[in-house]
Amino acid sequence: MRDPVLALWLAPCAALVAAPVGGTTYFTVEQAQAALFPGAQMTPHPVTLTPGQVKAIEKASDTRVREKTVKVWRASSGGWFYLDQVIGKHELITYGLALDAQGVVRGIEILDYRETYGGEVRDPKWRAQFVGKKMGSPLHLDVDIVNLSGATLSSRNITTGVRRLLATHALVVGKP
């Protein structure tokens, strides 16, 4: 903590964040739901896809369906919250998708971002800061690895995931 501003900056988040270097947790499921559907009650609406539904979704969205269990909540204010994960070449991203009652995208929030390879920082001097700290120390917050096209790939993977969820919603979950 080299200056008071930085100290202030880090102090309040100790309780909030538990992320190793190379990954960041932005929101819990409840926080994401509260941000996307302020004040609404969220009711779980779990769905398990049949093999026929999987095929139909894959055809409609031109993406692979890896997970038969769809994590969905219904908002008391109208609308739906989907919890999903996309796996890229270098990263694992958990995100939430909010749809309105008509099935139109209302918002997307990243809950968790993790580098799946080598996201660790190699500089020994810097790593020494962590000696004696627990894994998950919020110290990483004074560092930003400028993310470059890695983030572009991630964003493309999310776009593909959203396409799959929109097909899932249209063909299964939101079907009247």
Place this chain on the structure above:
Amino acid sequence: MCQRAQPWLGTLVSIRVEAASSVAAQAIGAAFDEIGEIHRRMSFHDPDSELSRLNATAHRAAQAVSSHLYRVLSASLALARASGGSFDPTVGRVLVERGHLPAPAGDAPDPGARWRDVSLSTDGRVRFRRPLWLDLGGIAKGYAVDRAIACLRRQGVAAAVVNAGGDLRSFGVRHTVWVRDPADPGGGVPLLETRNAAVATSAGYFNENPPHPAIVEPQTGAGLGDDGSVTVCARRAIWADGLTKVVLAHPAGSVSLLRRLGASAVLLDRDGGRHHVS
């Protein structure tokens, strides 16, 4: 401390702020609204965006544009002029040809069209002298970061960092910027420490379309950034973002422009070499 991340502008945008939690939530929400609006106006992919409509029509008649688009276009043309065309927002045609952007419907662009064929009038209208495709992917992220920072300041937060996939700006907090190591992009190296400044990095690693780098020299179409990365530090993210392409194209030739804009650059190469410009 509060942080959120959302996908916008073809990348992940993260915002974190230091403020009381009620202020923080509202401030971050407002900043993302602003970024979302800029995304919708400047998307090349969305045929209904303001930019796409401009690309389809401005060679036939002058078009009125929003203040967001006007500001980004003025900055783009200023940078094009100052860099002798190393930065050129009419690069859309080349990027479509290389498969980095989808081809818009409508009239094909003139292969000879350059930034000089775009004219802005003081009443906020834009006219193309020949059909062309503007792409603001090399500068709009920087602009969005600047606007998000301005929005957070207005909302009364004490400190903030906005990072749009490599375009980063902060205030109120001193902060070490790490960049990926071109020799091994899975790891990072500490590059500089900033306070109240903007930093942008451009590089060719992670390109998914290897024979065709996603960053090109607008005049020759040559691919850039294969050998390493360029990081520019400037007061505003819009300049940092735009200048990375100028420095990638002509590292030595960009010294005077960097100085004029109060910016500096660091080049990292694949062999671990580090070169400071300006």
